[in-house]
Amino acid sequence: MSAAVEILPPDTRDESSRRALAVHRVREDFPILSQKVRGKPLVYLDNAATSQKPQAVIEALQRYYAVENSNVHRGIHLLSEQATQAYEAARARVQRFVNAASTREIIFTRGTTESINLVAASYGRRHLQPGDEVIISWMEHHSNIVPWQMLCEEKGAILRVVPINDDGEFLLQEYEKLLNPRTRLVSVTHVSNALGTINPIGEIIAMAHRWDVPVLVDGAQAAPHLPVDVQALDCDFYAFSGHKLYGPTGIGVLYGKARLLDAMPPYQGGGDMIRSVTFEKTIYNALPYKFEAGTPNVAGAIGLGVAIEYLEQFGLENLAAYEHELLSYATPAISRIPGVRLIGTAREKTSVLSFVLDGVHPHDVGTILDREGIAIRTGHHCAQPVMDRFGVPATARASFAFYNTREEVDALVAGIHKVIEVFS
């Protein structure tokens, strides 16, 4: 925890200069951040799309392929034994990271999207009948809409959508009205990728449980920015991705309560998910392997474990506090630029600033900022219903991580002024 003290030091000295110094030290851990793009220092503000990787993760991947690579759970030789150990150690690290009760409840997937699809295909297909209902919210990413649409279409079930208010906040009282005896599942995001809204996920879960309805939480945007305790939340499923958590792409996690996972049919058939196979009968493997058909992304899992280890040296609370402070600095700085309208002004937010600029399409904003070395996301952020809700075709979105600085916020502000200048 010593590094955490550096990030948020006690106010014994000039606080801002010490913090800036510490952040610049943190930045040295991320090799990509020191490069120039288009002749300017890279200002990477697209962390909600994917985060950058610390050297420790890059080295772990390199080391794995250089000296450890082997298949897991089957070899009798030393390398396979070591790879298996490293893979399972990563699982144990993920388990502690989200405070799951057991490693049996941690399933490695390709990412949040596959985690959600797994639940839709396995739990959903098993439990949905014609006329049953699934509840999602208006602020979901397409990956937490489409799997449920597909499932509902297949089953003759109905998709219900919880509305949001003009600040982009989840409307609990509307949600309460949607819960009923036909509700079979609630699937809601913890944090909105397009708006940054932090949902009252504990209350959402408690309200569903009063109807004995399980809840899947899309944690893709929350896991990198908030401490997550699946037991305290009492969520039934929790899905997140490695690449947004400073880890590799192609690795993700589905947490599920063992009681539910045990009763669910497999998602895919293949190697590793079976105990024995004859042409007459196949006996499935125990958790979590029942849901991990085929050779898994061993390097990815190890890389994710290392990313979590890296984050834990600071403490997620401290990273969240730093990012919140950066948001508090950036929000007024951006919103007071003439012509800027923030999209997503919830009271509880992670460090996401979605905005539109009067008379300028977000894509033009993005192109001009790009020439300044500033990487933001422009478009609908795979959340078209959110765009429709706010009556905009797209937004420009700056999303911050703990390695971003106030200077980078200042660069963004200057960049937006340049956009205005070009379009004046």
Add this chain to the structure above:
Amino acid sequence: MSDLRELYQEVILDHHKNPRNFRILEGANRTAEGYNPLCGDRITIYLQLQGDVITDISFQGVGCAISKASASMMTTRLKGKTRAEAEALFGKFHRVVTGQRDLAPDGPELGKLEVFAGVSEFPVRVKCASLAWHTLRAALDGGSQTVSTE
């Protein structure tokens, strides 16, 4: 800044702010919709086609400066042109915005449409510049389906 100015030339910004022929065309006998899922740009092209001649043309929609200016300038250029002339212009336009002018240096002069040459330095924006033209082609072909740049 120089390549930005190359992209966002005065004439492009002017057509973006004051798009020409930006209306629904009464009496249009061909329309088509275009959609760029990447940026959410939507455009509708209205044509009055008499025989092979575009006697009138207009558009409506939402989009970035490049797509809107491109649509606006396209409509001003194509009024009174034949289908074949429109096709030839699109071919040349497309080669220029994708930086492949040398592939077929002949063909019609782009004239004012030359301002879009700067787009070739911004590969992700080529779709913005060509959306209106793809939609025009769909309208000429008489299809009713939305054309997509994806």
